[in-house]
Amino acid sequence: MRERLIRGALPSVLSVAAALLLCFAAIAVVAASAKVALDAYLAMVWGGLGDLPRFLDGAGVAVLARPWGEAATKAGLLALTGLSVAVAFKAGLFNIGAQGQMILGAIAAAFLGAQLELPALVHPLLCISGAAVAGGLYGLLPAALKLRRGVHEVISTIMLNWIAVSLVENWLVVGPLRARASGDLSISGTDEIAATAQLPRLLGETSRLHAGFLVAVAAAVLLHLWLSRTRLGFETRAVGLAPEAARASGIPVHGRIYQAMALSGALAGMAGALLVLGTEHKFPATIGAPYGFDGIAIALIGQNHPLGVLATALLFGALRAGGTRMQLFGVHKSFPELIQGLALLFVAGRMVWDHLLALSKRKRPAEEAPRA
Amino acid sequence: MLxxxxxxxxxxxxxxxxxxxxxxxxVLSERAGVVNVGVEGMMRAGAFAAAVGALVVPTPLGVVLGMLAxxxxxxxxxxxxxxxRSEQVVSGMAINLVALAAGTFLLEALFAPTGTPxxxxxxxxxxxxxxxxPIVRAAxxxxxxxxxxxxxxxxxxLALWRTAFGLRVRAAGEKPAAAETLGVSVSGVRYACVVGAGLLAGLGGATLSTSTLDRFEHHMPAGLGFMAVAAMVFGRWTPLGAFAASAFFSLGNALRIGVASSAPAVLQVVPQGFLLALPYALTLLVLGLQRRRGAAPAALGVPYDPETR
Structure with a gap:
């Protein structure tokens, strides 16, 4: 078990480490000083994990709680889009459409949050469910196109992403669902959601940590249990690994694929709901950040394992929350995204790692197995 | 009217x-059997390198730099x-993410957050x-x-359908094992085509920053790379088809910009979002209506392993 864990995680760990090193060198070269790079990295770490040095100097608990809130907010979004991509992968589909499914989820949550009047606990739950349904239905489209018409899901989800962006951001948000202007103020985005629909904050007002983070953690654990402990989960993995063998043993392959894509879309939709109910409190003029594409990176660096995805999301959530602190050293706040992209590139070359690891093993004569 | x-x-x-x-x-890359969803990132690299290059050297040389990037x-x-033999879609998306973030980082570090001078x-x-x-003078x-x-x-x-090299490219994408039997180096052909695809995507990006506009802007190419993939699919993986689709999408976009600036009343009836979504919706529709299997090369996305021949 332990051996398997190490073997599975090692390429990812090495990839992230390589990306961190390469980016360190990039700052050092651009700023012509290793000191700046070191300071920027430290700022990123303390900005993501909580400012321990200042806390120990007696700065109060807020220097810890605020960074945790930022990191957990980002990690929640990354975990859900990462799980979305991962569950589709398990069924053998490459869902590039998490971005579009997330946008539909976000607009559904913003609509339900602003239009309905419900008691505090029920309201956010209903909004999240609505977002999951919207994202899930949108996720069924590429599955149907693939199974009925043979359209590859990579192509169809690219198209569906842009259709979602165009229809939501360039029509709904500036048209039918646009915020009603009050006074002379012109507001962008949709109406603010009701106070009852906002996700409650967990650490008081100093930190933006909200209940959505718990939703993401629960989703990861439940998905892990579902995949590893239930019949449906097993069948889904079988479909992804060997569809013909699965069909031969009586598993309804099409059904499992539809179900996995609905689940994938629903998870991405929930990410949209978290963004709206937890942070933005409305659908902003544009989602801006490509969280859906980040999900691809998170899923693959996490080796498509729900718990691996959660761990990766926590790491990059912290790095990206800390990234804003790097600006003090003249490094753009999107820098952690570069680390993430490079890490994905290195994971994509996972065969290279396997090759290098095999080489280093072969050097030790004791382990040299007789070769056939 | 004219x-x-x-x-x-x-x-x-x-x-x-x-x-x-x-x-x-x-088209070039996918005809040889390698999926290319990294066009967006390659265009971004090209646009950035061309604009930065043109600050120092004459602009045409900058375009060459963009192509090289x-x-x-x-x-x-x-x-x-x-x-x-990596998963091709993963590699492509990784390139997109790296180019997106690296472009932002370098732009901010070397120039201003919004764009180059x-x-x-x-x-x-x-x-x-x-x-x-009249009319023709638009050209x-x-x-x-x-x-x-x-x-x-x-x-x-002509190169793809009338030359020996074109035949090799198409063979590498349709039946690589058969091509290899006839002495074609599948990996050699694929290397040439994928690097060539990068060259062309870089040229496309350079076009944005040196010809369409006169600088690199922070959001470039703003999804145009994905639209290029759509044009390739819409054009059924053929050069002339991709050209027709690109021309059609561009005309549609020009129409949208024209309507938005000269007849905004029309947008009350047909929202801008519908027009923006149209190229992608049409591509999906065409894909959905076509016969099964479609026009994609048979070995598209399958890494070629000589040992499993």
Whole structure:
């Protein structure tokens, strides 16, 4: 078990480490000083994990709680889009459409949050469910196109992403669902959601940590249990690994694929709901950040394992929350995204790692197995 | 009415080349059997390198630098996909993410957050005979890249369907094992095509920053790379088809911009979002209506492993 864990995680760990090193060198070269790079990295770490040095100097608990809130907010979004991509992968589909499914989820949550009047606990739950349904239905489209018409899901989800962006951001948000202007103020985005629909904050007002983070953690654990402990989960993995063998043993392959894509879309939709109910409190003029594409990176660096995805999301959530602190050293706040992209590139070359690891093993004569 | 049409065509002639180059690149790569969803990232690299290059050297040389930058990312994609048989979509998306973040980082570190300083735009050619004729004169007054974009698709069509090299490319994408039996180096052909695709995507990006505009802007190419993939699919993986689709999408975009600026009342009836979504919706529709299997090369996305022949 332990051996398997190490073997599975090692390429990812090495990839992230390589990306961190390469980016360190990039700052050092651009700023012509290793000191700046070191300071920027430290700022990123303390900005993501909580400012321990200042806390120990007696700065109060807020220097810890605020960074945790930022990191957990980002990690929640990354975990859900990462799980979305991962569950589709398990069924053998490459869902590039998490971005579009997330946008539909976000607009559904913003609509339900602003239009309905419900008691505090029920309201956010209903909004999240609505977002999951919207994202899930949108996720069924590429599955149907693939199974009925043979359209590859990579192509169809690219198209569906842009259709979602165009229809939501360039029509709904500036048209039918646009915020009603009050006074002379012109507001962008949709109406603010009701106070009852906002996700409650967990650490008081100093930190933006909200209940959505718990939703993401629960989703990861439940998905892990579902995949590893239930019949449906097993069948889904079988479909992804060997569809013909699965069909031969009586598993309804099409059904499992539809179900996995609905689940994938629903998870991405929930990410949209978290963004709206937890942070933005409305659908902003544009989602801006490509969280859906980040999900691809998170899923693959996490080796498509729900718990691996959660761990990766926590790491990059912290790095990206800390990234804003790097600006003090003249490094753009999107820098952690570069680390993430490079890490994905290195994971994509996972065969290279396997090759290098095999080489280093072969050097030790004791382990040299007789070769056939 | 004539002037409106002329202005529309002029806009389309300016807007189309970037899309044409990038979609031709995508055709080249995918015809050889390597999925290329990294076009967006390669275009971004090309646009950035061309604009930065043009600050120092003459703009045409900057365009060459942009092409080389695209080719570098193409080479990374090729190395991972061909030498290491990586998942091609993953590698492509990784290139997109790296180019997106690296572009932002370098732009911020070297210039301003929104864009590079303006550069000398590529010279616009005024065609002596054309510019006298109404309507047709929309074709005059563009940079050399526009005219290249008109000629290149035909050249690619002839190269792919009338030359030995073209046959090798298509064989590598349809039945690599058979091609290898006949002495074609599948990985050699694939390397050439994927690097060539990077070169073309880089050219497309360079077109944006040196010809369409006169600087690199922080959001470039703003999804045009994905639209190039759509144009390739819409054009059924053929150079002429991709060209027609690119021209059609560009005309649609020119129409949208024209309507938004001169007849905003129309947008009350047909929201802008519908027009923006149209190219993608049409591509999906065409894909959904076609016969099963479609026009994609048979070995597209399958890494070639000589040992499993």
């Amino acid at each position: 002037e409106v049409l002329e202005a529309l065509l002029f806009l389309a002639f300016d807007y189309a080349p970037a899309l044409v180059f990038a979609s031709l690149g995508a 695209g080719a570098c990312l193409g080479a990374v994609h090729a190395y991972l996909c061909i030498r290491w 303006p550069i000398a735009q590529l010279e616009r050619w005024s065609l002596p005979l054309l510019k006298e004729v 005059s007054g563009h940079s050399a890249l526009t005219y290249l974009a008109l000629a290149l698709p035909l050249a690619f069509h």
